[in-house]
Amino acid sequence: MCGRYSVVIDEAKLRKQFSRDLITPPAGLPVNYNLAPTQDGLVITDAQPDRLSSFRWGLVPFWAKDLKIGARMINARREGIEDKPSFRKPIRERRCLVIGDSFYEWQRQGGKKIPHRILPADDSLLVMAGIWEEWRGEGEPVYTYSVITGAPNREMTPIHDRMPMLLTDGERQSTWLDPNADLKTVLDLLQTPPDGTLRAYPVSSAVGNVRNNGPELHQPLD
Secondary structure: OOEEEEEEHHEEEEEEEHHOOOOOOOOOOOOEEEEEOOEEEEEEEOOOOEOEEEEEEEEOOOOOOOOHHHHOOOEEEEOOOOOOOOHHHHHHEEEEEEEEEEEEEEEEEEOOHHHHHHEOOOOOEEEEEEEEEEOOOOOOOOEEEEEEEOOOOOOOOOOHHHHHHHOHHHHHHHHOOOOOHHHHHHHHOOOOOOOOEEEEEEEEEHOOOOOOOOOHHHEEOO
């Protein structure tokens, strides 16, 4: 499960990590310490691999009657993704990299749930495997995405039994965006990240309220 993440990205780090000369949004890189479902996140799609695009979080299948279904489709489970009606077309034809710097997850401790911030151990940007879709209702098309989740690694196991599937190097990212990659190759990329890939620490429960959105959400809990 991945229900909140943050997008606090330094442009110099972005350009250093991605060898391609990415076109960034005209208004500059947005900052969101508490990105929630139905809000816009940053993605790199197979259709425009040289551009950082802003899509709505929560995949809306092309056949859906309205946008509301997207709030229930922020994540796509790795297991059986190729057969699910909402995901079987995107996993084959519409893949994306979901870009952030960290994600949040809640750990049960007794009767409480303690939020944790999880980020790459090497302080690189977080690159999550995603799928996207174009929905045409009335008016302009809406572009949406889901984050693919799977089994946790060592760092995540004490916190939660699911985690985003990460694409941690340029070769895997390029293959994920390759429109000619066959389904088996694509699915083989969706592996639990190696132990040691991430680090985690507890943060304030304020992150549970979407109205809270500032650097204090990244501060370790005393």
